[in-house]
Amino acid sequence: MKKPIALFLISLCLQADTFTSTLNSTSKRLNDTLLLSEDPATGFLVDTGLVMAGITAWGATQWDWGSKTFHFHSEGWFDRSSKTGGSDKTGHFYMTYLLSRVMASRMQDRGLSLEESSLYGSLSALTAMTFMEIGDGTSPYGFSKEDFIADSVSALVAYLIRTHPKIDEYIDIRFEYLPLNDSSGRSDLTTDYSNMRHLVAFKAMGFDALKQTPLSLLELQVGYYSRGYRSYDTVEESQHLYVGIGISLADLARRSEINVLQNIFEFYQPGHTYVETDLWSRP
Template identity: 40%
Template structure:
């Protein structure tokens, strides 16, 4: 490595970490200032065309409980509660964002060769058959950005942010963390992929819209199905695209005109997956195949919520709980 290249890498890394530090410091200021009084319209994300009672029907059980508790607190009590909190919401927000990036950085140093190369771009392309994963990795970036945005939003709601704030800050946190990862990739053999960044932004945008318009989330889920290969030691869930399927689920439970209690467990699925890429070697046999997927499924999340208050299965499709057909694109 030449001296000039070494200097360029050092300068790029310093600039990268400076931008990361600025993002983390800005995120700590997201907490409401002490004198801030939350308006009634900001408590929940209820579309303007809906009445308050209709809007509350779109809220999760946790959100409904929070709304009832919030109504009994005066502005002074909210302010005193925030003052007596340690760590404060701002400090917890800083730790959450900085901690997420630190975990990615440490893992990247050990597994992804972070810092071994100067910053460079990599044109990975999209869903073409001759790409590295047949586009399954792009679907993965979209889904992970969507799911993690909602996970961050959930954490922010638990920390006392309003629904409007939690939805926005969850999207910003996810976008910041995923962008950190993409830029860090630019300092490894993988390179910076603008395609990955675009899919991250798209997934984050959909997550924000779903959070802002709850009745969409009631009708449509974006899920990932992962079927592990138990006779293999490769359980690399995040990047084992060979075992993943990404799908959109249209839920009968979200439509009031479907009154039959059994039919309300029905779902219509549409998705995408690509297989045969893991073992492909140039010059060898070519079993790479891309598929569109259409099928019907069972709403496992609706069943589970009868016993446990969780919406995790709104983001994951349990294997063997759907039946469908893959339409080959090759």
């Protein structure tokens, strides 16, 4: 009786290994196909151009680009009276960081060194986000110097973290979207701040001594979010700075050797995977 059970368990393990190997090889082939060009200079221009084209389409359909003459507008930072309670600033920081990392990875796949690819990735992201801000300058929003500063700082942070792999093991910058608050009047999910959080995760898995222990699954999260600042929101205005203890899904993915999941959870935080308490809040 024990022998068939053992054989069954071995079979399951082999199937799991085969599944993981197939998934990783498939994602690698897809990534190579989407690289479009192996030449770094051409790839840089193509990647940046495609992102800018996507931003243009979204800006024209969602943000009323071209409806105003170009102008500047001061939005403030995290003031209670600011337009989104500061969530658009953390949103700009996160988006530039994500673009920097994705673009840098693509440039490294084209043969550039860690430092070179990180530099080009940050330059590509900052170029695209600055282009977006210029487009906003022709809309009711206006060109925001605060957004531009957030983008610039984020591009630099992305470069510094990626070029220091040891620091990269300790720190993730993530985004959470959990639509619990009714905002049915929204047409633009990218600005649905009442259902978003942006956070920094400090991971125990960065410590070599903890990598193969259960403690590596723990991480300290520090994040910010605001609620109720959009015209369609049905909740009261509030701002929150919080700290949480979470489970490192990136480490779980690393242990399972599923590369695509590890990449996703480095930048995305699913809800209900941590416990939290406010460090500061303001109604």
